[in-house]
Amino acid sequence: MSTLRVMKFERPHEFARAIADYDDYSMNFALGSLLDYGDKSQVLSQARWGAPMGALLAVYREDELLLTLTKHAKNFSWVMASPSHVDPSLEGDASDIDAAATLIAETLPTVVNPHLMDKVLGPERAVNAFIESWVAFMVKRGVQLKTPDPYFHSRACCATLSTLPPSSMVHDYPVSLARLSDVDTLIPLFVEFSSHGPNPVSPETARNIIREGVEARRLWAYRIREGLAGYVLVGRETRRTIAIRNVFVLSQYRRKGIAEAMVRTVTRYYLGAETPSEMARAGESAVIAKHEICLNVGDPAVMRIYSRCGFMLDNNARNLDTEKRGWFATIWRGVEPM
Numbered sequence: 001m002s003t004l005r006v007m008k009f010e011r012p013h014e015f016a017r018a019i020a021d022y023d024d025y026s027m028n029f030a031l032g033s034l035l036d037y038g039d040k041s042q043v044l045s046q047a048r049w050g051a052p053m054g055a056l057l058a059v060y061r062e063d064e065l066l067l068t069l070t071k072h073a074k075n076f077s078w079v080m081a082s083p084s085h086v087d088p089s090l091e092g093d094a095s096d097i098d099a100a101a102t103l104i105a106e107t108l109p110t111v112v113n114p115h116l117m118d119k120v121l122g123p124e125r126a127v128n129a130f131i132e133s134w135v136a137f138m139v140k141r142g143v144q145l146k147t148p149d150p151y152f153h154s155r156a157c158c159a160t161l162s163t164l165p166p167s168s169m170v171h172d173y174p175v176s177l178a179r180l181s182d183v184d185t186l187i188p189l190f191v192e193f194s195s196h197g198p199n200p201v202s203p204e205t206a207r208n209i210i211r212e213g214v215e216a217r218r219l220w221a222y223r224i225r226e227g228l229a230g231y232v233l234v235g236r237e238t239r240r241t242i243a244i245r246n247v248f249v250l251s252q253y254r255r256k257g258i259a260e261a262m263v264r265t266v267t268r269y270y271l272g273a274e275t276p277s278e279m280a281r282a283g284e285s286a287v288i289a290k291h292e293i294c295l296n297v298g299d300p301a302v303m304r305i306y307s308r309c310g311f312m313l314d315n316n317a318r319n320l321d322t323e324k325r326g327w328f329a330t331i332w333r334g335v336e337p338m
Helices: 012-018 025-037 040-049 091-110 124-140 180-195 203-215 258-270 277-281 300-308
Strands: 004-008 052-061 064-073 078-081 119-123 152-159 175-177 219-224 227-235 241-249 292-297 327-334
Touching: 004 091, 012 025, 012 052, 012 064, 025 040, 025 064, 025 078, 025 119, 025 152, 025 241, 025 292, 040 064, 040 203, 052 091, 064 091, 078 124, 091 124, 119 124, 124 327, 175 258, 175 277, 180 203, 180 219, 180 227, 180 241, 203 219, 203 227, 219 258, 227 258, 241 258, 258 292, 258 300, 292 300
Parallel strands: 078 119, 241 292
Antiparallel strands: 004 052, 052 064, 064 078, 119 327, 152 292, 152 327, 175 219, 219 227, 227 241
């Protein structure tokens, strides 16, 4: 068994600085969502998550980061993360993940009120080990908890410049950055998208998210003669990564390749492979390229779309640049009082 130690961070910037060397797709949800919440340009859209919280824990194996657990806002899920060099399919890493999850469960009550533990999102093995340890820990304190079925399973993955399909497969799609004049048109699309997930939003919240996304150049639209057929929202931006957060196409325009066209365009843009034609004609400079663009996906049919766009989702996928795993299984589950 490796020597493990847990660290508690008092401030978000201290945590962000401590894990900066592990900035890749495996840490994007934990680090990117934390940075989003502290971004002044997202004040209105992030307000829906409620008051800030300072639960920031990290477990190290010797001097190497192994596992983190964070909660940056009252209404935001707990997020667990593990760097991509940690491979749960390896016996040594698997046992260390289990031990780290137990260590976090034992340490958490010294950081926050234990009753604030509800839902956890993160790598499947780590989350399951933590939930098991947490339930056992709370039983010792006389509190009985039940564990509902997981809310969902997914794969966290990324695309890099080396995984993109050949340029001969690229077409000039009508995909461009959304404009302020698009906000009212996009609101019902965003509300419909969110209605199918765990965090439905009101039209007013949708307006805040869309407006801030347009102003920060994070929201893309697919334009047709009739208006807008769909959109892509990116976010959780770190120094090396950015995530595709939402992809939505109106029902009457589905199965026409629009979602794939939007993902191809956005992915190539953020990896520095190609600037969309409308932006190029306007003389806009290319974005500062990211090393990886990330996403979470659970639907097998949607996985096939992302795979065609260069995301590493095949069962044995490995990052050609680093030889690290190209995806990992994630789970979102929680505990409830008996």
